[in-house]
Amino acid sequence: MSAPATDLVASVRSGTERARDVVEARLADIEARDPELHAFLLVLADDARVAADAVDAAVAVGDDPGPLAGVPVVLKDNLCVRGTPTTCGSRILDGWRPPYTATVVDRIKQAGGIVLGKTNLDEFAMGSSTENSAFGPTRNPHDPSRVPGGSSGGSAAAVAAGFGLLGLGSDTGGSIRQPAALCGVVGVKPTYGMVSRYGLVAFASSLDQIGPFATTVEDAARLLDVIAGPDPFDSTCIADAPPMLEPMLRDGVAGLRIGIVEELTDVDGVQPEVRAAVEAAAAALEAAGASVERVSVPSTVYGLSAYYLIAPAEASSNLARYDGVRYGLRVDAEDVATMNAATRAAGFGTEVKRRIMLGTYALSAGYYDAYYGQAQRIRTLIIRDLARVYESRDVLLSPTSPTVAFEVGAKTADPLSMYLSDVCTIPTNLAGHAAMSVPWGTGAASLPVGVQVLAPALGEAVMFRVAQALEEAAP
Amino acid sequence: MTEYRPTIGLEVHCELSTATKLFCGCPNEFGAEPNTNICPVCLGLPGSLPVLNATAVEFALRLAEALSFTVPERSIFARKNYFYPDMPKDYQVSQYEAPILTDGVLDVGGTTIRIERAHLEEDTGKSQHIGGGGRIHGADHSLIDYNRAGVPLMEIVSRPDITSAEQARGYATELRAVLLAIGVSDVKMEEGSMRVDANVSVRPVGDTGELGTKVEVKNMNSIRSLGRAIDHEIERQVAALESSERIVQETRHWDEADGTTHGMRNKEGSSDYRYFPEPDLLPVAPTEEQRAQVRDSRPELPAAKRARLVAEWGLAEHDARVLVDVPYLADYAQAAVATLSGGTPKDVANWCTGEVLAYLNESGLSPEVLPLAPDGLAELVGLVADGTLSRSLAKDVLDEALREPKRPKQIIEERGLAQVSDEGELAAVIDAVIDANADTVESYRSGDDKARKKKRGFLMGEAMKATKGQGNPQLLNRLLDDRLA
Numbered sequence: 032m033s034a035p036a037t038d039l040v041a042s043v044r045s046g047t048e049r050a051r052d053v054v055e056a057r058l059a060d061i062e063a064r065d066p067e068l069h070a071f072l073l074v075l076a077d078d079a080r081v082a083a084d085a086v087d088a089a090v091a092v093g094d095d096p097g098p099l100a101g102v103p104v105v106l107k108d109n110l111c112v113r114g115t116p117t118t119c120g121s122r123i124l125d126g127w128r129p130p131y132t133a134t135v136v137d138r139i140k141q142a143g144g145i146v147l148g149k150t151n152l153d154e155f156a157m158g159s160s161t162e163n164s165a166f167g168p169t170r171n172p173h174d175p176s177r178v179p180g181g182s183s184g185g186s187a188a189a190v191a192a193g194f195g196l197l198g199l200g201s202d203t204g205g206s207i208r209q210p211a212a213l214c215g216v217v218g219v220k221p222t223y224g225m226v227s228r229y230g231l232v233a234f235a236s237s238l239d240q241i242g243p244f245a246t247t248v249e250d251a252a253r254l255l256d257v258i259a260g261p262d263p264f265d266s267t268c269i270a271d272a273p274p275m276l277e278p279m280l281r282d283g284v285a286g287l288r289i290g291i292v293e294e295l296t297d298v299d300g301v302q303p304e305v306r307a308a309v310e311a312a313a314a315a316l317e318a319a320g321a322s323v324e325r326v327s328v329p330s331t332v333y334g335l336s337a338y339y340l341i342a343p344a345e346a347s348s349n350l351a352r353y354d355g356v357r358y359g360l361r362v363d364a365e366d367v368a369t370m371n372a373a374t375r376a377a378g379f380g381t382e383v384k385r386r387i388m389l390g391t392y393a394l395s396a397g398y399y400d401a402y403y404g405q406a407q408r409i410r411t412l413i414i415r416d417l418a419r420v421y422e423s424r425d426v427l428l429s430p431t432s433p434t435v436a437f438e439v440g441a442k443t444a445d446p447l448s449m450y451l452s453d454v455c456t457i458p459t460n461l462a463g464h465a466a467m468s469v470p471w472g473t474g475a476a477s478l479p480v481g482v483q484v485l486a487p488a489l490g491e492a493v494m495f496r497v498a499q500a501l502e503e504a505a506p
Numbered sequence: 507m508t509e510y511r512p513t514i515g516l517e518v519h520c521e522l523s524t525a526t527k528l529f530c531g532c533p534n535e536f537g538a539e540p541n542t543n544i545c546p547v548c549l550g551l552p553g554s555l556p557v558l559n560a561t562a563v564e565f566a567l568r569l570a571e572a573l574s575f576t577v578p579e580r581s582i583f584a585r586k587n588y589f590y591p592d593m594p595k596d597y598q599v600s601q602y603e604a605p606i607l608t609d610g611v612l613d614v615g616g617t618t619i620r621i622e623r624a625h626l627e628e629d630t631g632k633s634q635h636i637g638g639g640g641r642i643h644g645a646d647h648s649l650i651d652y653n654r655a656g657v658p659l660m661e662i663v664s665r666p667d668i669t670s671a672e673q674a675r676g677y678a679t680e681l682r683a684v685l686l687a688i689g690v691s692d693v694k695m696e697e698g699s700m701r702v703d704a705n706v707s708v709r710p711v712g713d714t715g716e717l718g719t720k721v722e723v724k725n726m727n728s729i730r731s732l733g734r735a736i737d738h739e740i741e742r743q744v745a746a747l748e749s750s751e752r753i754v755q756e757t758r759h760w761d762e763a764d765g766t767t768h769g770m771r772n773k774e775g776s777s778d779y780r781y782f783p784e785p786d787l788l789p790v791a792p793t794e795e796q797r798a799q800v801r802d803s804r805p806e807l808p809a810a811k812r813a814r815l816v817a818e819w820g821l822a823e824h825d826a827r828v829l830v831d832v833p834y835l836a837d838y839a840q841a842a843v844a845t846l847s848g849g850t851p852k853d854v855a856n857w858c859t860g861e862v863l864a865y866l867n868e869s870g871l872s873p874e875v876l877p878l879a880p881d882g883l884a885e886l887v888g889l890v891a892d893g894t895l896s897r898s899l900a901k902d903v904l905d906e907a908l909r910e911p912k913r914p915k916q917i918i919e920e921r922g923l924a925q926v927s928d929e930g931e932l933a934a935v936i937d938a939v940i941d942a943n944a945d946t947v948e949s950y951r952s953g954d955d956k957a958r959k960k961k962r963g964f965l966m967g968e969a970m971k972a973t974k975g976q977g978n979p980q981l982l983n984r985l986l987d988d989r990l991a
Contacts, residue, residue, distance in 0.1 A: 111553045124552070131546050133553060232552040237785035266557045266788055345785060348585050351596035352550050356650070367591055367642070394587070394780035403782060 036102045036196040036250040040143075043101035046090050050083035050101030054145055057103045061148075061194050068170045070179075070189040072108045072118060074148040079103070082145045089143075096143030099257060104139055105195035107186045108149035109156055110241070111230040112136055119232050120154040120164035123353045123378030125360045133230020134265070135199060135241050135258040142257045147195050150185025154380045155350065156206055156234040158182050159452035162443055163382045170439070171214060173478055177436040180210030180452070183244070187214040190244040197254050198244035203234050204338050205431075205456025207242045208468040212431035212481025215470045217251045217498070219243050220456070222488045223463035224269040226255075227262030233349040235342035236267075238460040248469065248498045252276040255491070269489075276495045284500045285320030287425045287493065289313060292485070294331045295429035295455045304474030305430045312471050312482040313428055315504035316497065326420050326427065330412040334458040335450060337413075340393045340406035341461070346383075347390030353378060385446065410461045417462050421487045426497050429455050431468035431481035455483060465491050469498045472506040510708040510747070512740045513717050514668035518681055519661050520691040521629065521699040522565050528628045528658035529556030529599065536697060540651035548656035550594030555786050558583075562626055562658045565690040566606045567792055567800040569624060569660070572688050572807055575610035580791045581625075583784040591648070592630040594655055600627035602781045606790060612664075612684070613809065614676040620665040629657040660690070666705065666717065671736035678702050678729050679831050683808040686833055693833060695728050696870070702732050706739045708747065718743070719753040723767055725760045735760040739767055811836060819843075819851035828859045835863065838873035841880035848888035857883060861901060865908045877911040878904075886914040894918070894925055896979055927978040929985070932969075935977065936985045939968045950990060962990065 042048035058076050065071055086096040106112065109119045111129035118124050136146065153163035161169040161184025169184045171177040172192040179188040183200025187210035190198040200207040202220035211218025219242040226241045233239060241258065245251035260272045296309055313323045355361035355374030362373035379387070393402035420427065432452055442449040459466040465488065468481035482501060486494035527534050530547035546554040570577050584602035605625035612619050632654055637646030662681065668674050682693045682700060693700040704726070707718035723739050726732040738760075743753055758767035806814070808830045815826040815836070829836040839858045843851045862883070866873065886904055889895045895903060895918070903917050910917075918924050926932060940947055943965060950961035969982050 109553075117552070119552070127552070129546070129551065129553065131551075131554075228553075229555050230553045233786075235785075264557060265555050267555075267786060344782060348587050348597050348780070348782070351587060351589065352552070352594065354589060354591070354596055356591045357549065357594065358551075367648075368589070371589055391780065394782055396778045396780075399780075399782075 035247045036099070036245065037247070037253055039102055039196060040098060040100045040253075043086065043090065043143075044095060048101070050086040050145060051080065053101055054079045054083040054103060054147070057147060057194055064192060065194065067175055068172055068188055068192060069167055070150055070169050070185045070192060070194060071105070071148045072120070072151050072166055072185070073116060075115065075146055078115075079145050079147050082140070086143050086145070097141060098253060099139060099142040099144035099197070102144050102197055103147040103195045104144045104254075105147050105150050105186050105189040105198040106136065107152050107156075107183050107198075107200045109152060109201060109232040109234075110136055110149075110199060111232070112146065112149075115149070117149070117232065118166070119156070120152045120166060121378065121380070121383070122165045123360050123375070124358075125378070127358045129230075131230065134227040134262045136230065138258050139199075139254075144197070144257070150183075150189050150198065152185055153182035154383050155232070155346070156182040156201055156203055156239075157346070157382050157386055159205070159209055159449050160437070160439075160442065161185060161210070162439065163380055165380055168439055171436045171478075173215060174436065174476070176438055177478070178213070178439055180213035180432065180436065182206040182210075183218075184210045184214075186244050187211055187216060187218065190214070190246060191216050196246070197250060199241055199254075199258075200244055201231055201234070201239055201241050202456075202460065203238045203240075203342060204460050205453035207244065208456050208466060208481070208483060209432045209452055211244055211468040212470075212483075213436040213479065215479030215481075217243075217245045217248055217467065217469055217502075218481075219251050219255060219467040220459060220465065221255060221259065221491060222269070222465045223460075224267050225259050225273055225465075225489070225491070227258075227265040227268050229262055229264040233345075235345040236349060237345060238338075238342055240460070248495060248502045249277065249280055251467070251498075252280055252495050273489065274492060276491055279492050280495055280499045282496050283319065284316055284497055287316070287321040287497065288423060289316050289321050289323045289497070290326035290420060290424035290427045291323065292331065292427050292429045293325050293327050294329065295458075297325075300451060300454070301430055301433045302435065302475055305433060305435070305480050308471040308474065308480040309428055309430055309482055311506075312469075312501050312504075316500060319500050319504065321497075326424060328413075328416045328420055328458070330409065330416045331458045333409045334413060334461055335454050337406040337409035337461060338453075338457045339389065339450060340402050341410065343386040343390030344393045344403050344406075345390065347387045347394065350379075350383070350387055382446070413458055414462045417458070417464065417487065425486075425493050426490065427485040429483045429485065431455060431483040435474045435476065435478035435480060459485055462488075464488050465494055467494060467498055469501045470505060471501065508748070509711040510740075510744050511711045512669060512736075513666045513707050513709070513720075514670075514674050514736060515666040515705040516664045516668065516674060516677060517661060517703045517705070518678065519659050519701040519703075520685055520693055522562055522658040522660055523689070523691050524559055524561045524565065524658055526559055526561075527656035528559050528562055528626065529656055532656065534657050536699070538653050540649070540653060543653045544655070548594065549652055556599060556784075558787060558790065559658060563606070563790060563792060564796065564800060565658075565688075566624065566626060566660065567797055568688040568690055568804075569662075569685070570607050570610070570797075571801055571804050572684050573610035573612055573621060575607035575621070575624065577607060577792055577797065578604065580604065580789040581606040582789045583626075583787045584781045585784050587780040590630065592633050592650060592655070594631065594652060598628060598630070599784055599787070601625035604789075612677060612680060614673060614680050617673065619667045619673075619677050622663045622665050624660055624662045627659050627661060629654050629659050631655040666707075671733040671740070674704060674736050675729050675733040678732055680808060682729070682833065683830055687805055687807055687811070689805065694872075695726075702726055702729075704732065704736050704739070706736055706743070707753070708740055708743045719755050721753065721755065722757045723760055724757060727762065731760060731762055734765060735767060738765060742767065815855070819855055821852060821855050825855055825859050828863065829855060832863060832866065832873075834873040835866070838862075838876075838880050838883075842883040842887070845881040845884040846887060847884070848891035853887045853890070854883060857887065857904065861904050862908065876908060878907045882907060882913050889914060889918070893927055893978060893980075895923070896925055896975075899923055899925065899975060923976060925978050926973055926976045927981055929981060932973070932977055932981050933985050935969055935972050936982065936989055939965055939972060940989055943968065947990070962986070965990075
């Protein structure tokens, strides 16, 4: 595995390493190994070279290119970059090039980061294995017969393979944390509203949040510090700038109160090695001066059900605009309604169609209260339960994913078993809280295991301190 | 025959005249080149997000002050989901369960009409169908202009308190005057910046049970056609009930040309809009500070303006109402009065409610774009007051000044129209008329009152003719009487 991004930035800033050389090495590596992994949908080689030369030129004249100077960054292909195809892993956006750039991408570029390419994902971020991409699956770098997780599997695999030192994904129900766990990297779902969603193609607007992938906790903090903060183009952003995480990383965990969530850890479906990893991680924190106890958050068991009503409901509305009228795919027909239907039938994959139908049904007259309304009540309940637990606990622990990476094709025929991959991560999205996955050794078949650190809204500072301590103690 | 009582509720949509659209920074203007006032947000491009225009909220608060609305602590935007090519996201951001204003009132000629709610929403784009007679069915292709997409609208929904077409017209007229006075919309029904739909039902007089089945009537493009459409719909429903037919709850289209309403084909499944709270926008929570600011800058409302014109200008109530009801006419009159150097405000008002208004109706123009600026009208009033023009000459001059960008004085000069008030010159004219009409003078002197009046009128007419209408009528009258005495 390559050196952390923070080390690279120091070398580039001091002029001992050239950004252009870094980029060339990554491009060569991608060319050699990505045909097998298929982490990328698009490699932006020319743009990356131009950006790297600009960083080197800045260093040469004594300017500081910024805290991401020369770092190759990969972007999940649901983030808009002006003039660059953005597919969301779907045929329906065929040929579409956004005329604007996502706020997070602008901030990365301004910080000296080099956008290396757009990575694969489950179509419109709907899935847990990156097998739902219209352009074929991504493979896990630790074992190419296995999935990298999803939906941000391309970014997770690219960072795990060392193609990019940092990556961005989007997390609606676990889509950053679960693939981070399965690929053995760090993945963060920030507090809802901490990072601007402007330029992130929406799946479920009240749950979506952009976050970093990295090989170290410090790198993840560096990237989150760059992308977080208010944005006039996203009114759901938190108005106040959050405190910088990196300077607080090594403040230790002495005196922190940690809880292990029973409902997410001590249940059927969680592999024994995964549960053991959570126990071991907790023990390590205890040894570092934290107190640990098991806590109960009863309503989290309803999280999955509530999520599969709220997320599809919002998606059914967010994805209505792909109608063949203005951009992307159009399948012509004799009238507008038939053209809309034919375009959507041809352009969307099975899982997307399934969720649009689920969501449309959940919002329909006569069913709204029983489905969408009930799901929102569960959401309120989960927020209340978690608030009660956080009165006595600073952060919580659980598995990130119940299992290690599974075989390609193992769950594609059974959507429900696939949905269960996100059972531990979903409550955080429903609550709008923060959580991250930190690698902790290996489990079955010597595959990576991730431990999830959960924190209340705006609890990133403490969450990152715990994550740093875990990284230092991990086997 | 049973007597029926109509129950009417009105839904008024008005385009707000904010500088920019409801959720993005694109200009909100009418008549730009197609698809020039657009951006990723109002085009609903993937990844774009709405940001609420604070001025639209301020406009709603102005309406709250004017019509005594309750402003709930929080209102929320909701998505109204349906597929429509003019609507870039295939949902409309509107307000549903929690509108920004609730429970207002409007006084219409002494009757209080309750207003259920007012809410903010975004407008759609506009299609143009090419081929097939301009209709979507049979068209060769369609073009869409998204300039209007995202333009802020306010929908104002009355309670069913209106009982006649006349009262409906009164409500729409007064509401239009209020919207104009508080500066939130230019309320031009012909340009579509104000649209009025009517919900109409009838039931037998004395029946206090449930209301009759209501029918929604759309597509009225003036307040006059609103009245016609409602009257027609009432007649249609009464006739149907009298012949034992059932009224179908539906939307009917007013046809201005044939003066009837037509049922619109029921759009399949269009009634389930699957509303849910818009997750991309926060709830709107106007602060007391914002409300106070609006309260402090509250403009004069139509009722107060009418009262002031009656008191200060000595107008009849009816004339004050006409001035205030016609968009911008009172402003025009006030601007003229402000530059008045001779004559009275009442003179100005009389010209405004007479010749000026007639020309506005004939031309379809709005007062603020008339070639004759208000100070030109003031000039005309001054010329009548100082005797330069007779009233009938002034009418001729005004007729031209309303159409051509010329000042009254310029027209008088060009046409040599100034009134002749030279006593010597006019005396000579009278002498000549008397000499040339000795018979008439004789008949005058021997005739009874009736005959005298007629003969005198004839002589006066001859004198005016001889002066090409420019003789000062008061002087001519006096000189003629002197000679006839």
